[in-house]
Amino acid sequence: MTRIAIVGASVGGVRTAQALRRAGFSGHLTLIGAEPEVPYDKPPLSKAFLADTEHKPTQLLTVQEAADVDIDLVLGHRAVRLDVAARQIELEEHAPVEFDKLVIATGARARRSPWPTQPGVHVLRTVEDARDLRRDLHDGGHLAIVGAGFIGAEVAGTARKLGLEVTLVDPLAVPAADLIGDEVGRRLIELHSRNGVRTRLGLGVESLEQAKDGRLVLTLTDGETVAADTVLVAIGATPNDEWLESSGLRVDDGVLCDEYSRVSRTPEIYAVGDVARWHHETPGPSRRVEHWTNAVEQATVVAHNLTHPEELRPYTPVGYVWTDQHDWKIQIAGDPQSAQATVLVDQSDHHADRWAMLYHDVDDVLVGAVVVNWPRALIASRRALQHPTSVVEVRDQLDRNPAAARS
Amino acid sequence: MTRVKADLGACQGYANCVVAADRYFDLSDDGEVVILRAEVEEGDRAQVEAAVTSCPVNALTLVDE
Secondary structure: OOEEEEEOOOHHHHHHHHHHHHOOOOOEEEEEEOOOOOOEOOHHHHOHHHHOOOOOOOEOOOHHHHHHOOEEEEEOOOEEEEEOOOOEEEEOOEEEEEOOEEEEOOOEEEOOOOOOOOOOEEOOOOHHHHHHHHHHHOOOOEEEEEOOOHHHHHHHHHHHHOOOEEEEEEOOOOOOHHHHOHHHHHHHHHHHHHOOEEEEEOOOEEEEEEOOOOOEEEEEOOOOEEEEOEEEEOOOEEEOOHHHHHHOOOEOOOEEEOOOOEEOOOOOEEEOHHHEEEOOOOOOOOEOOOOHHHHHHHHHHHHHHHHOOOOOOOOOOOOEEEEEEOOEEEEEEEOHHHOOEEEEEEOOOOOOOOEEEEEEOOOOEEEEEEEEOOHHHHHHHHHHOOOOOEHHHHHHHHHOOHHHHHO | OEEEEEOOOOOOOOOHHHHHOOOOEEEOOOOOEEEOOOEEOHHHHHHHHHHHHOOOOOOEEEEEO
16 A cells, blocks of 8 residues: 655645545555644734634644544654655654655744844744744733734734734835835835834844843844834744755755656655745746645645646646735735736725735736735736736726725 | 535635635625535535635535535
């Protein structure tokens, strides 16, 4: 009987396991996770979970659901080494697991704080991180956040709703500009200001120290000091690929895959989610994506390719990521980074803060969209991105959408 | 027979289900999932299951009746 092992029990690993069973795989299936927790979902950890001390982790796969489809769960044992020749995974404090086929889904971890660890200083990635941060946030006071990426910005919104004072620091003057452009980046800054977040942008952190009174003091590069009760260091993530170092697989900020998500063009080893770096069919730089929907979509392709080696599917996703900040549901589709120009469709006259920024290339083909509080625009954009579509067509479709104007 | 059900209280309008299986799902103007057909045809089962598991807030379930 064929044995498939999946290393990593977050969304990429769990969804691959489920998709393998859906695709008809009937062999032995083992899902290995480093954390002792039953597989849980991460997006709520910066939002609903943090806001409410009664909130339980959102489960991705219950023990019962795993048993129902015969998924063998090995939780609480980190993979430390891969022996490709022996087809064996070495685990911390557990017997090695043997496999015929392997899925690498070890994800990423929060980049560590460069300052000495001290009480009150947090990162946020795991449910344990979230519990620790939640405890401090519910004591109130002043939260300083270093890094205005999605995690930092979402926690800023959550903390303001909890009534904390919030200061958001980022070395970039317009933090999201590289991803979604200057104009939308500025709208996000304005959103924070309007919701009472103090922004300190274009500034680095020189030092983070504990004062005699126990408070945490950040000294910014312009000399300003910020005294906080709690600090969140949200400066990105690092792929969990160290366990592959001696495996012979090619690792370079993620494990390298081909367009089918196969590692090293072997038919037996695949990678999925935050840890996977792959090439599109078209030439260009490889990429690694740390988004939820990417992991889910890649899981479906990997499960298909593992079970249908004769009809491999390339993985060619249309990007999609969402972030909830204050009262904005912000959804980003496609690849706004690659755009030459933008078109704004604004419905804010009819509906508070409802707009879509459409990104297009030199030929006016839609390449991306940022949508705020506007579900129909999100669907129109995601559909249009599946095939080359003129930005004018999408704009006209949204502009004449009477329902949007009415609601 | 398999039916697909939605938890409207949970739905947050991410639209992953619409992208995965647009013959079965749409969103209302308020961003709530609309089930276009509740009975899942056997040949569509894998696609609808993929749509169900692509929901970020587990708002969709398949029920075998």
